[in-house]
Amino acid sequence: MRLLELARAALLDELLPALPRDLSYSARLAANAMAIAARELETGAAPRQAERKALARLLGEDKEGLPGLADTETLDEALQRLTWRIAAEIRAGGRDGDPEVFAMLRESARARLKIANPRALSGSGKDA
């Protein structure tokens, strides 16, 4: 993470000013990609764990043992499987206007926004 931050600083502070104008856009894109990767590393697994728990509860998989985590599943596999399940239920019309599902979706979008585009969190859509 520290390496990424240093690389990003070098790119923005040292390389960018020396680049011709038509390459500065690419440099800024690269800097943004590094910032996303750094935030992703910093955030770690906590939001995904929370999302898995929320999904498991919504889908009735939190009855025993580890919520929503079968023995052979990694966190990402469990998250993937539960996400598919809720997506299918929403599409089939089984969750129309469900406030609990809505709250989970809102939190999930917020968590991903925090990594991918935190500036959008402070914008006018902050209620979401």
Place this chain on the structure above:
Amino acid sequence: MAVTITAEAKQALEAFLAERAGAGSLRLTEMRPLSGGAIQENWLLDADIPDGPFAGLQELVLRTDSPSGVAVSLTRPREFAVLRAAWQAEVTVPEPLWLCEDESVLGKPFYIMRRVAGTALARRVVKDTSLGGNRDALSERLGRELAKIHTIVPPRPDLDFLDPPPRDPGSESVIQYRKHLDLLGLARPALEWGLRWCETHAPQPGDVVLTHQDFRTGNYMVDESGLTGILDWEFSAWNDPMSDIGWFCAKCWRFGRDDLEAGGIAPRAAFYRAYEQASGRRIDPARVAFWEVMAHIRWAVIALQQGRRAMSGSESSLELALTGRVYPPELERDILVMTAPEQWRQAPGSQAHA
């Protein structure tokens, strides 16, 4: 993106242009790629024409496919036909001049249009209020232009390559975007939530007209005097005219001016009024609200498709990869705001319309 052109290609292009311009010869004094357009490649051309009906210095633009074409967009020959239909309907567009389907000239089809002055850069258009005349004038003008586009109605033999007019545009869009998600193989519950809301709140079928499908700030040119041209017709399709209104006003196309709901340049009222007066069609806010949710879903799906193309290694483009990563969460957040539980009707799937 290929930004060079060989001497032979330039010669072949000059010969093609001379022939179409009815000139004995023709010299390209300037030829360089224009920025913008992740999907198409645009070239600025200055042609010195000694004789014939186009004699003089002609300022032109050449438009062709870039390597990263989107499957759903129209081919250049089809886009040319749509542009010609718009020109004939007196929409403010760059005048379409010549189409070249002969791939021996540039290796791919292209067409030539007249160059129009000004800028299309969305952030500049939104920030610099001297562009486009004044803001009221610009938003009214855009309303009238959109009404003109919507005078083009099926059936049109010259546009027979377009998908047939949908019988139920709202519901068919839901099916279409679910299919796109399935093809991507992605589980996106927030998009599913938005699509299900659209499915249960789809407007009754009404008029179907030629819609631009990318009518937004960033896709029209303006200078100090006003609007100079509506660009980027590659997504045109028969659809509910309100789909263009919803796209234009959608929050995702306001470029930092969320308070100016008509494309980040004006309040809705002036734009709506001009459209209603020119088209004689009433704008139903509930119908527009539906198409605004659909606009966010559509843009999210396009962004995910672009991200997929970059990540799957078929194309190495940091810009596309970032598009697929940065935009969808924000779009999903905005979809959820518009489709919060209190926005669902009591009886989902009922045919009651607000």
